[in-house]
Amino acid sequence: MTNQIKNETIAKLNREEIGTLGLYNRGIMTYKGTLKSRRNGFKTIKVNDIQTNFENDAYKIEFIKIEKMHDEDEYAMRLFNNESNEYVTFMPLLGIEFFK
Numbered sequence: 001m002t003n004q005i006k007n008e009t010i011a012k013l014n015r016e017e018i019g020t021l022g023l024y025n026r027g028i029m030t031y032k033g034t035l036k037s038r039r040n041g042f043k044t045i046k047v048n049d050i051q052t053n054f055e056n057d058a059y060k061i062e063f064i065k066i067e068k069m070h071d072e073d074e075y076a077m078r079l080f081n082n083e084s085n086e087y088v089t090f091m092p093l094l095g096i097e098f099f100k
Helices: 007-011 015-020 092-098
Strands: 029-032 043-046 051-055 059-066 074-081 086-088
Touching (some): 007 059, 007 074, 029 092, 074 092
Antiparallel strands (some): 029 074, 043 051, 059 074, 074 086
């Protein structure tokens, strides 16, 4: 299901809507805060105003800026496995390392 959802669509949602649609169970997690500009072991790629990727040989981690419900920026995160060529589920704490 998450392969069918475009990042532009995710950007139009807020945390509550992502939860209501069951996307947490499909490997899309949400975070609040300021995204780091660099992360050791990853190449940072700013795709556009709403998406920043962190990439290495094995994975592409996509951070999509979503509609914020409070003052802080909010992001949805997806993890793409380059070997299997598909989005995968992950432990929610993984995304914390990419925020200040």
